[in-house]
Amino acid sequence: MRVFLTGATGFIGSAVIPELLNAGHQVLGLTRSDEGAAALTAAGAEVHRGSLEDLDSLKRGAAAADGIIHLAFIHDFSKYTDNCETDRRAIEAMGSVLEGTTKPFVITSGTAIVGAGKKITEYDVAAADSKTIPRLASEEAAAAVAARGVNVSLVRLPPSVHGEGEHGFIPILINIAREKGVSVYVGEGNNRWPAVHRFDAARLFRLALESGAAEPRYHAIGDEGIPVRQIAEVIGRHLNIPVASKSPEEAMQHFGWLGGFMALDIPASAKLTEQRLQWQPTHPGLIEDMEVGHYFLSEQD
Numbered sequence: 286m287r288v289f290l291t292g293a294t295g296f297i298g299s300a301v302i303p304e305l306l307n308a309g310h311q312v313l314g315l316t317r318s319d320e321g322a323a324a325l326t327a328a329g330a331e332v333h334r335g336s337l338e339d340l341d342s343l344k345r346g347a348a349a350a351d352g353i354i355h356l357a358f359i360h361d362f363s364k365y366t367d368n369c370e371t372d373r374r375a376i377e378a379m380g381s382v383l384e385g386t387t388k389p390f391v392i393t394s395g396t397a398i399v400g401a402g403k404k405i406t407e408y409d410v411a412a413a414d415s416k417t418i419p420r421l422a423s424e425e426a427a428a429a430v431a432a433r434g435v436n437v438s439l440v441r442l443p444p445s446v447h448g449e450g451e452h453g454f455i456p457i458l459i460n461i462a463r464e465k466g467v468s469v470y471v472g473e474g475n476n477r478w479p480a481v482h483r484f485d486a487a488r489l490f491r492l493a494l495e496s497g498a499a500e501p502r503y504h505a506i507g508d509e510g511i512p513v514r515q516i517a518e519v520i521g522r523h524l525n526i527p528v529a530s531k532s533p534e535e536a537m538q539h540f541g542w543l544g545g546f547m548a549l550d551i552p553a554s555a556k557l558t559e560q561r562l563q564w565q566p567t568h569p570g571l572i573e574d575m576e577v578g579h580y581f582l583s584e585q586d
Contacts, residue, residue, distance in 0.1 A: 286495075292393075297446060312330035313346060344379065393441075405504075446483050469517060489503060503558045
């Protein structure tokens, strides 16, 4: 299968490429830069020039492929709502090319957008909409193209997709702890975050594509729910700094935009995904991965 892969040079996308190639597929990777093109070529993928804002480039990539894995997202939180709407338009553009075909279209979403306070499953949908939770634009767009007969599946990722080279939540927490000299959790720190290793997530994207069946949602979940206090304690031990609790109000000042997220209790399950795709996480969990030490290497190291 020739697969059009957006986000091909990113943290997860760069793991999806060898996963697809080793399974006998071809990869057409989206990039806007010469550096990205060189990385794709070195990885054994074909280069497709374009961006999420260039809808014509997305349509050409979709038309040239037998299936799509859509991983790209613009991670500029100062323009978060705008970027969510960019993702909506990108999904609708690629989906328009697939109408009238059976080509699989695998779209990325997140478990955290569904809600908090209970274990999130593949059956759960958010009670809100994108006006309240902008990131839901992706799931709304997926539903819209599916309603037009496109063969859509959603892969929901947890807040922490971890592994060497990550630039997400865990490195951000480590940098804040380094800067402020304390590793912080909120309240008692018993609220839970799910996580998955990026190589396990990459395998799930391949399996979702290969299944060929339109499924509402798959969950890429390795750890169902790690207490945030435990994450803070690992950070404190490796940096040799104190670990402390703060109130929700203090956390907003300490963490900035991440403060509200630090208090969320958002465990998630992948039981249905495991049954549907015979997928099982095989790589280290988040705490084990953090304990290895690569997260705590400074630039000088």
